[in-house]
Amino acid sequence: MAEPLVVFDNVVKRFGTFEAVKRMNFEIREGEFLAFMGPSGCGKTTTLRMLAGLEQPTEGDIRLAGKSLLDVKPHERDTPMVWQSLALFPFLNARENVEFGLKMRGMDKPARRRKALDWLERLGIGEFAERDVNSLSGGQRQRVALARALVTEPKILLLDEPLSALDAHLVIRMQGVLTKLQRELGITFVYVTHSQSEAFAMADRVVIMSKGEIAQIGSARDIYRTPASRFVAEFVGRNNIFAGTVNAAGNVETPAGTFTLDGKARPGDKVSFVVAADVVSLSVTKPAAPNVFTAQLISEEFVGSMVTLFFEAPGDTEVKVQVQERSLEGIPREPGQTLFLSFDPSHAHILKG
Amino acid sequence: MTTKTTKPDTYAIAWRLPLIVWQGLFFVGPLLFMVAMSFFLVKNYRMEVALQFSNWQRMLSKDFFWDAYFFTLWLALLATIITSLVAFPASYFLAFKASERLRRWAIFFLIIPFFTSYLVRIFAWQVILAQSGVINAGLSYLGLGPWQMLNTQFGTMVGYLVLCLPLAVILQTFSLANIDKRLVEAAHNLGCGRLRTVFTVVVPLAKTGLIVAAVFCFILSFGDFVSPYYLGGSKPPTLSIMIVDTSKSGQQWPRAAVVAIMMIVTLLVVAFTAIGFAYRKRGK
Ligand SMILES: Nc1ncnc2c1ncn2[C@@H]1O[C@H](COP(=O)(O)OP(=O)(O)O)[C@@H](O)[C@H]1O
Numbered sequence: 122m123a124e125p126l127v128v129f130d131n132v133v134k135r136f137g138t139f140e141a142v143k144r145m146n147f148e149i150r151e152g153e154f155l156a157f158m159g160p161s162g163c164g165k166t167t168t169l170r171m172l173a174g175l176e177q178p179t180e181g182d183i184r185l186a187g188k189s190l191l192d193v194k195p196h197e198r199d200t201p202m203v204w205q206s207l208a209l210f211p212f213l214n215a216r217e218n219v220e221f222g223l224k225m226r227g228m229d230k231p232a233r234r235r236k237a238l239d240w241l242e243r244l245g246i247g248e249f250a251e252r253d254v255n256s257l258s259g260g261q262r263q264r265v266a267l268a269r270a271l272v273t274e275p276k277i278l279l280l281d282e283p284l285s286a287l288d289a290h291l292v293i294r295m296q297g298v299l300t301k302l303q304r305e306l307g308i309t310f311v312y313v314t315h316s317q318s319e320a321f322a323m324a325d326r327v328v329i330m331s332k333g334e335i336a337q338i339g340s341a342r343d344i345y346r347t348p349a350s351r352f353v354a355e356f357v358g359r360n361n362i363f364a365g366t367v368n369a370a371g372n373v374e375t376p377a378g379t380f381t382l383d384g385k386a387r388p389g390d391k392v393s394f395v396v397a398a399d400v401v402s403l404s405v406t407k408p409a410a411p412n413v414f415t416a417q418l419i420s421e422e423f424v425g426s427m428v429t430l431f432f433e434a435p436g437d438t439e440v441k442v443q444v445q446e447r448s449l450e451g452i453p454r455e456p457g458q459t460l461f462l463s464f465d466p467s468h469a470h471i472l473k474g
Numbered sequence: 475m476t477t478k479t480t481k482p483d484t485y486a487i488a489w490r491l492p493l494i495v496w497q498g499l500f501f502v503g504p505l506l507f508m509v510a511m512s513f514f515l516v517k518n519y520r521m522e523v524a525l526q527f528s529n530w531q532r533m534l535s536k537d538f539f540w541d542a543y544f545f546t547l548w549l550a551l552l553a554t555i556i557t558s559l560v561a562f563p564a565s566y567f568l569a570f571k572a573s574e575r576l577r578r579w580a581i582f583f584l585i586i587p588f589f590t591s592y593l594v595r596i597f598a599w600q601v602i603l604a605q606s607g608v609i610n611a612g613l614s615y616l617g618l619g620p621w622q623m624l625n626t627q628f629g630t631m632v633g634y635l636v637l638c639l640p641l642a643v644i645l646q647t648f649s650l651a652n653i654d655k656r657l658v659e660a661a662h663n664l665g666c667g668r669l670r671t672v673f674t675v676v677v678p679l680a681k682t683g684l685i686v687a688a689v690f691c692f693i694l695s696f697g698d699f700v701s702p703y704y705l706g707g708s709k710p711p712t713l714s715i716m717i718v719d720t721s722k723s724g725q726q727w728p729r730a731a732v733v734a735i736m737m738i739v740t741l742l743v744v745a746f747t748a749i750g751f752a753y754r755k756r757g758k
């Protein structure tokens with residue numbers, strides 16, 4: 122198999138004595154959409170800045186296409202970035218901002234002008250080419266920043282929370298724009314965000330970070346169904362976490378009920394396991410299935426045609442159930458209603474640590 | 475029905491009154507008087523109230539006036555350019571490379587010169603630049619010199635730098651330090667090298683502050699009397715020296731007023747143009 126596009130090899134970054142990034146090892150594959158996700162301050166931006174050369178690793182090596190980047194100056198790297206603050210040049214208009222990178226590469230005036238206009242057109246803001254960037258709306262400025270980074274046709278594009286300043290409906294629109302662009306161009310996208318929905322909606326693989334360390338790398342599905350740790354399970358949020366002790370029969374005794382995990386647990390152990398919100402079934406009468414427990418409906422929340430129901434099971438256990446709205450026909454949904462919940466043992470994933 | 479009448483805000487007026495009176499008494503009043511005086515006549519060393527254009531005609535038709543005018547303009551422009559260029563690397567270092575601590579100390583030391591009178595500092599420089607002064611003593615020790623520095627344009631220029639440089643560095647440093655560092659990084663990120671970034675990104679971003687600093691240099695050196703007189707030897711004369719000479723010789727206060735008004739008009743035009751340029755928004 123070909124060498125991955127980017128390799129982080131034992132990279133450590135310290136600011137003084139504070140370790141912002143702790144011994145990171147990972148690879149970025151050519152053409153993938155990789156998202157870094159984690160709470161604020163966990164080192165996402167620092168990681169991205171090291172890739173762009175704006176921060177030098179304290180230890181370790183970063184390789185791009187097999188070559189070490191340690192001695193390559195930021196302006197000699199072809200790793201354009203879309204900034205959280207956008208960092209558009211206020212003294213240039215939209216077109217001149219987009220032309221900036223081309224000008225630095227020595228492209229002649231008519232050619233770079235044409236190219237900049239093409240890109241602005243492609244991103245749907247051609248009519249604003251000669252406008253002052255400060256007079257554009259958030260979404261338009263976002264597109265200018267994207268065009269400015271993409272106009273030089275890089276192999277890799279870095280994005281640092283680019284959508285965090287936009288309204289919710291614009292975020293969804295821009296997500297569509299970004300995924301479409303990434304597919305069409307085949308460029309590797311490295312996307313930093315603290316938003317789970319952004320990461321999961323767009324990325325091929327997601328890197329979950331916590332306090333300068335990688336907590337898990339995997340597809341959205343992997344992370345959702347089989348989180349590597351309690352931290353990941355809680356961070357992802359759409360999981361139900363049960364904790365208890367395994368009895369002699371190999372079943373887990375939790376405050377919410379006693380569950381069988383198909384022999385995945387050893388008697389005597391204390392275990393936590395997760396069950397994704399979308400694999401829990403609901404019924405009014407007790408079903409003939411394993412792992413049935415009762416819970417009281419607290420509230421519900423709609424996102425499109427999906428509805429998330431929030432329950433409370435015995436022992437203050439919060440349980441979320443995510444289903445298609447139309448599958449709920451015939452099920453009473455007043456708050457306080459007690460329902461039967463169940464899940465298949467194969468859907469339980471035991472957490473390590 | 476009662477309508478509420480707005481009472482004049484006596485409180486606000488009371489506070490502003492001293493300033494208004496001061497400005498009226500000591501700025502607007504003298505200025506108007508000076509304009510009027512430029513139309514007066516002098517007979518037997520005494521001024522007479524009149525409305526004659528003869529002072530204006532006499533001054534503005536003479537080569538010696540225009541020579542002094544353009545000489546002063548040239549010196550002030552040169553001082554502005556030299557000061558801005560000399561100050562910029564220092565300000566750049568203080569704003570971008572120096573630690574917060576070093577920057578604070580540097581600003582403090584740049585303020586210290588203002589503790590002593592400018593005139594006193596210029597006398598000190600006379601000693602330094604004189605034919606038998608500190609520098610020439612050092613040069614002769616090396617078997618060089620002596621070089622004539624006092625009573626030359628070089629001397630005047632040294633004085634202007636003494637006057638303007640600390641202020642220029644302070645103003646430039648503040649405007650450079652206010653730049654969003656991410657824009658500088660964004661330029662690097664887009665392939666712009668270090669030096670090139672200074673000219674394509676840093677200077678345009680700090681434009682307003684850099685121009686304001688330059689305007690101060692121009693105003694200070696254009697109107698300065700001390701440096702061209704004590705370090706430049708007043709030959710050829712600048713406009714400020716010409717004002718002194720004209721008013722002393724034959725009590726020609728009206729002609730001195732003409733020179734002063736020409737200076738004020740020039741300063742206003744330069745300052746307004748430059749500030750307009752500094753704050754000009756690009757595009758429409
Ligand atoms: N230049 C710096 N000097 C000191 N500490 C820094 C610097 N940059 C980042 N940090 C610290 O490193 C940690 C990670 O920061 P960052 O990578 O920006 O986090 P994230 O982008 O995930 O929110 C934070 O605790 C932050 O305070």
Ligand SMILES: [Mg+2]
Pocket residue numbers: 162165166167282
């Ligand atoms: Mg960040």
